[in-house]
Structures are given as C-alpha cells and as structure tokens.
Amino acid sequence: MDLIGHFPSTEVQKDVDPMVDVGNLLLIDRQPVTSDSDELKDRARNNTQLLLNAIWQLERQQVEDAVVAILPAPTYRLPREKIIPQPRQPTKWELYAKAKGIKKRTKDKKKFDDLTGEWKPTYGYRRGNDSTKDWVIEIPQNAADPMKDFFEERIEAKKERVAKNEMQRLKNIAKQLNSTVKKGESTDKLIGVGVNPMEKTKQQVRFAADRARAATASAGKFQETIKGEKPNVKTGKKRKFEPNEGKITEENKRALQIFDKIKAKKIKIIEEKAAEIAGPNSSDEGKKERGKKGKKPARMKSEVHRQQWFKNKIKSKKSASARGGRKGKK
Structure with missing residues (x-):
C-alpha cells in the first residue's frame, strides 16, 4: 500500500x-x-x-x-517585558587575576583532619584543622609579649578577616549597581561604603565615627580618642534594671516612695459618673411625679426600714402558725 x-x-x-x-x-x-x-x-x-x-x-x-x-543570530527584534540584563562587572580580584594571568583552581570541599582522623569540610562550620579549636598553643620564642592571650588573638584575627571580606563584598555590590561617590547619601544608606567624605554632613560624619569606634570587642570602651575630639553626648539612653536581690533598707525606701506618690495624688471626682452611681435625687423624682399625677410622691423607705418590715412580717407569720397549732391540739 x-x-x-x-x-x-x-x-x-x-x-x-x-x-x-x-x-x-x-x-x-x-x-x-x-x-x-x-x-x-x-x-x-x-x-x-x-x-x-x-x-x-x-x-x-x-x-x-x-x-x-546550529541556529544563526536572530534578525527580528522581539518585544520584551523587561530590559536585557547587563553583563556583570568584574570585581577587583577578577581584574587583577586577568592582568596577572591567574587561573581559578577548584579546591576540594573536604580535607582530612589530623586530630580527629576524619574527613571534614574545608571551610565553614566544623571545618577540619581549625586553628581556633586548638586546646594548646606553643608560644614562639620571639614573641613580644609571651603573657598575652594567643587564643583571643586568633579569634580576633578571624573576625578581622571576616569583616574585611564582607567590606569587599559590599564594595563589589556597589560597583555592580553603578553607584558612584556623587550619589552620596543614597549610597551611604544602601551599603554604607564608597561615599565621598566631602559630601557628607557633619552629623553623618559624626555618626560614622561613633559607629566605627563602637565596632570593637569592647564596644569602644578602650578605644583611643583623637586629639581635641569632643565626646558624643547623644549616644542614646539604655535602660537600667535594679538587681533581683538587694538591701532590705533600699527596698523599704522604694516602697515608701511609691506609697508617698500614691498618697500625694488627689482624687479626681467626675460629676457625671458620681451622679450615675448615686442615682436620681428624691426631690427631683418628687417634682416629676407632682407634675405628672398632681399628687405628692410616696415616702421612700430606707434599707433599714425594709429589713425591719420583713423581720416583723416573718415574726407575725410564725406567731400565727403557732396559734393555729395550739388550737388544733385543743
């Protein structure tokens, strides 16, 4: 077929x-x-x-x-919803490596840890051969101060490396965003780097100096000040809490102060609320009843009179029942 x-x-x-x-x-x-x-x-x-x-x-x-x-290059320009993304600008290290002919080498993700005898990650959490985890450090013979804390020195050096890498990363981001020193405050708000100091205001320069001084392990407590520099008054207030356990005399003193404050306060009487609690006035009710019915208002009995009336009524009932019982016995 x-x-x-x-x-x-x-x-x-x-x-x-x-x-x-x-x-x-x-x-x-x-x-x-x-x-x-x-x-x-x-x-x-x-x-x-x-x-x-x-x-x-x-x-x-x-x-x-x-x-x-193998498709050739397109000749018809199709409409796009968004603009074509621009190629990423190379970082300083990429430009330096290209100029020097340095090629990127792939490193192993894991390496052998001599101390534990296991394969551990090369970088990051629980990495192998971590110098900050050593339990003993040999003091070098040419050490300027053999009594200093070498463990703390290694930790501080690591923090400095991390901060340097973060600063370089932010600079690369600023470069990729085509941010220049002319943008000034917008760039400073974005990442805080790459701003011309001449374009900053006095308040911005002071804030940057205070932030740099407090970016230490002691939060700027042992940071040396510049000659002629005035201390910053507007550092912000921090809340201070009293200790949980203190002297009894101080606690009694604070309690008495609170009592004096409460005692010194004057009671504010709100007339409208007081009138609602007290209820309507008897004279006002009497006037209303006179106007409506033309008669005098009935006399209001107090609570004591009402209770006495109920007691007398109960007694009269008991006496009547007692008399009826006696007649039945006869």
Missing part, C-alpha cells in the same frame, strides 16, 4: 513571501486572513512546513545520539 500519496508535499508555494527568522524560530505570514477554518488550518500547516524547510537547510551537527541544527 502506497502511503506517500496520502501526505501533502513538502514544497509550499506562497503568493506573498513570508518573513522567516530562523534564529527566533519565527515565521510571519503577510497574506490577508480569511474566516474560513479549513483555509486557516492549511495555512498553519504550510507555514510550519516552510519554517522546517528553512531549519533543515542550516548547518547540522551530532550531539550524542541527536542531530541538532
């Missing part, structure tokens, strides 16, 4: 030549569109065949078990 006659030909004839951009795998048909669905299907098939014919005319190569075509 011949199946070749059932498939359409790969050769397509168009009245108006379409625009074909193989780099973008794009074909634009310039013929006017009709409303006939069958004609639209045939046009879609023919346009796809034209694009595939153009692809098969390109240079091809074999990658593993597949044959791929």
Whole structure:
C-alpha cells in the first residue's frame, strides 16, 4: 500500500513571501486572513512546513545520539517585558587575576583532619584543622609579649578577616549597581561604603565615627580618642534594671516612695459618673411625679426600714402558725 500519496508535499508555494527568522524560530505570514477554518488550518500547516524547510537547510551537527541544527543570530527584534540584563562587572580580584594571568583552581570541599582522623569540610562550620579549636598553643620564642592571650588573638584575627571580606563584598555590590561617590547619601544608606567624605554632613560624619569606634570587642570602651575630639553626648539612653536581690533598707525606701506618690495624688471626682452611681435625687423624682399625677410622691423607705418590715412580717407569720397549732391540739 502506497502511503506517500496520502501526505501533502513538502514544497509550499506562497503568493506573498513570508518573513522567516530562523534564529527566533519565527515565521510571519503577510497574506490577508480569511474566516474560513479549513483555509486557516492549511495555512498553519504550510507555514510550519516552510519554517522546517528553512531549519533543515542550516548547518547540522551530532550531539550524542541527536542531530541538532546550529541556529544563526536572530534578525527580528522581539518585544520584551523587561530590559536585557547587563553583563556583570568584574570585581577587583577578577581584574587583577586577568592582568596577572591567574587561573581559578577548584579546591576540594573536604580535607582530612589530623586530630580527629576524619574527613571534614574545608571551610565553614566544623571545618577540619581549625586553628581556633586548638586546646594548646606553643608560644614562639620571639614573641613580644609571651603573657598575652594567643587564643583571643586568633579569634580576633578571624573576625578581622571576616569583616574585611564582607567590606569587599559590599564594595563589589556597589560597583555592580553603578553607584558612584556623587550619589552620596543614597549610597551611604544602601551599603554604607564608597561615599565621598566631602559630601557628607557633619552629623553623618559624626555618626560614622561613633559607629566605627563602637565596632570593637569592647564596644569602644578602650578605644583611643583623637586629639581635641569632643565626646558624643547623644549616644542614646539604655535602660537600667535594679538587681533581683538587694538591701532590705533600699527596698523599704522604694516602697515608701511609691506609697508617698500614691498618697500625694488627689482624687479626681467626675460629676457625671458620681451622679450615675448615686442615682436620681428624691426631690427631683418628687417634682416629676407632682407634675405628672398632681399628687405628692410616696415616702421612700430606707434599707433599714425594709429589713425591719420583713423581720416583723416573718415574726407575725410564725406567731400565727403557732396559734393555729395550739388550737388544733385543743
């Protein structure tokens, strides 16, 4: 059975030549569109065949078990939602390595720790051969001060290295963001580096100096001051809490002070709330009742009179029941 006659030909004839951009795998048909669905299907098939014919005319190569075509540069500019990202600017180290011909070498992620006899990460948490984890340090013979803390010296050196790397990282970010010294305050707010000191205000310079002085292990307590420098008064207030255990006399003194403050306060009487609690005045109610009914208001009994009335009533009931019991016995 011949199946070749059932498939359409790969050769397509168009009245108006379409625009074909193989780099973008794009074909634009310039013929006017009709409303006939069958004609639209045939046009879609023919346009796809034209694009595939153009692809098969390109240079091809074999990658593993597949044959791929090498696409040329696109000729039609497609619309984009966002701008094309700019290439990243090289860092100072990358420029230096390129000038000196230094090539990047891949380092092993793990190395052998001689102390524990295990393979540990080369960098980061629980790294191998960590000098800051040594339990003993040999004092060198040419040490200027053999009594100083060499453990603390290693920890401080590590902190300085980390701070230096962080500062260099921030500078590289500023360079990639195309931030210059002319931006001044915006750059200072962004990362705090790369700002021309001449463009800073007096308050910004003072704040930067105070921040640098406090960036030590002692929070600037033992930092030397510059000759003629005035101490910063606006350092901020810190809350101070009293100790949990103190002298009894001081606690009694504080308690008495609190009592005196409470005693010295004057009671504020709000007339509206006092009137609501006290209730309506009897004279006012009497006047209202007189105006409505034309009669004098009934006399208000106090709570004591009401209680006495209830007691007398209970006694009278008991006496009446007692008399009735006696008559029944007779």
